[in-house]
Amino acid sequence: MTKKEIVRSISENLELTQQCTKEIVQKTFDTIIATLVAERRVELRNFGVFEVKRRAPRKARNPRTGEPVAVEEKYVVTFKPGKVMEDKVAEIALKKKGRMRKGEGRGSKGEGEG
Numbered sequence: 332m333t334k335k336e337i338v339r340s341i342s343e344n345l346e347l348t349q350q351c352t353k354e355i356v357q358k359t360f361d362t363i364i365a366t367l368v369a370e371r372r373v374e375l376r377n378f379g380v381f382e383v384k385r386r387a388p389r390k391a392r393n394p395r396t397g398e399p400v401a402v403e404e405k406y407v408v409t410f411k412p413g414k415v416m417e418d419k420v421a422e423i424a425l426k427k428k429g430r431m432r433k434g435e436g437r438g439s440k441g442e443g444e445g
Contacts, residue, residue, distance in 0.1 A: 376413065383407070384409050388404045
């Protein structure tokens with residue numbers, strides 16, 4: 332899903348113009364980014380936690396030449412999903428397993444009859 336699709340979905344649900352919704356969505360993203368830069372952590376209850384973490388400098392290897400390469404320290408954004416999100420995503424696997432079990436029985440029942 333793209334930002335444009337998110338804007339369209341929200342604007343339809345809330346009966347707002349897409350332009351107004353686009354501004355709200357962009358301001359939300361801008362605020363999250365600014366907060367990560369300033370405070371290094373954004374916690375959205377029932378959604379998850381964005382956090383800035385430091386990656387220490389390390390030695391890596393160039394895959395083409397095999398030469399050692401120094402990788403400088405850097406800061407990366409990590410995301411840990413909240414409980415509600417984890418539960419909703421886990422439902423996908425349960426539904427998929429349920430469909431497979433139902434589908435397995437259909438093909439075998441009528442075979443050989445005729």
